Amino acid sequence: MTTGELVEIRRAGDRAATKISWLDSKHSFSFGGNYDPSNTHHGLLLVNNDDVVHPGAGFETHPHRDMEIITWVLRGSLVHQDSTGHSGVIYPGLAQRMSAGRGILHSEKNDSWRLTGETSHSEPVHFVQMWVVPDESGITPGYQQLEIDDELMRGKLVTIASGMPQHADDTAITIRNKYAALKGARLQPGDTVELPQAPYLHLFVPRGEVALEGAGQLVEGDAVRFTASGGQRVTATEPSEILVWEMHAGLEAA
Template identity: 80%
Template sequence: MTNLLKPQVDVRRADDRFATNIAWLDSKHSFSFGGHYAPDNTHHGLLLVNNDDVVRPGSGFETHPHRDMEIVTWVLQGSLVHQDSTGHSGVIYPGLAQRMSAGTGILHSEKNDSWRLQGERHSDPVHFVQMWVVPDAAGITPGYEQLEIDDALLSGALVPVASGMDKHDGESAIRISNRYAALYAARMQPGQSVQLPDAPFLHLFVPRGAVTLEGSGALGTGDAARFTATGGQRVTATEPAEILIWEMHATITG
């Protein structure tokens, strides 16, 4: 596949994203989402959604349905309460990865948990990134998984967060139902760097901080880069930063 693709690094700036701003939600969409649609910006590789959300205390997404989607949630600040129709519930916080497989159909809600911490009211928002990739097959059994990886992030290296790829078998990574995709995170201090995987499709997102991308220059909070038929570049933090990287060996067709 790689030989048929033109090598390209497409940098997307934070201010160019679609935005949804309502009383309780500030959401930035890297791809077409909801009422925001652009026919030339529907996905990259297998990644359909990369939403950068800030939710006010005591608010959140009421119960709503999903189907045939692998949904990974990564919290940067605050805590998020998840509840779903399969009986799973949990509080997601920084360093705790979460995956929900919608499969044949699932209902869930996500709420800012900060208002009830320690039995008191707090005014902290919850900031998280939610990412959707398509599964290998439709109609799988809905599922839920969460995994604490905060300690692994202390190294500053790329840490597998969620993967369906064989090369991550046996590693501490949440399993997703797509054998061609994997998500990594790195939490870096100034001067630390990581090397990107080499894959037909990569998506690099900087949810906070600032980095330099080899060959492309500076990326700040909310910036992203979409790689096609190229990889191996180094990403170096210029201030404390967190990055999320999808490695994908297939793309959505049709």
């Protein structure tokens, strides 16, 4: 480990949680009533919520402001509707970003049958929602989504969302921060990827189990915060999915 490099493992069971009749949510950072002044963000990432929403339930219409919100579904489907007129079903392999900008209202519900015409819908939806700050406040709210072919998610890191100029030609969706990018990989046992070099990295394992070079096993729900680091290899020990935020600035630069 070089001078200034820091690798901090955060275990799944140590996360704060919100559990009510229709929602089981685990928070990697302070969120809602679960406030810890020593755990508010890492780099530009303020929220990494690991959510399971029961069928027929979800988040009613609520406001957001000045935040880039990425939703990544692992299982099931989630209906998004917002005050700019966008609506649709988010499902595994679909990258989705909402820019709250100067203000937006939206809802997220596990009731895709209302839009798809299914006669019943009984599967919980499991998704990760991540928030990063934009580089400019008060922008026009926006929405973007794009399906990523499964082949692109097998065995290598791909750029899911980015505002970094160097990713202009190889990113699925854009975010309004030129210092941040979200990458993901869907891995089979034995598949290995190398983490990028960056002042701040956040590795999250939403599904499966992997081995992190120099740190050992990471299981579902574990996260690692890297400072002035990168280059470590991540190897799947069972079918897994990882999400990696590469950040070249902290909040002070946003």
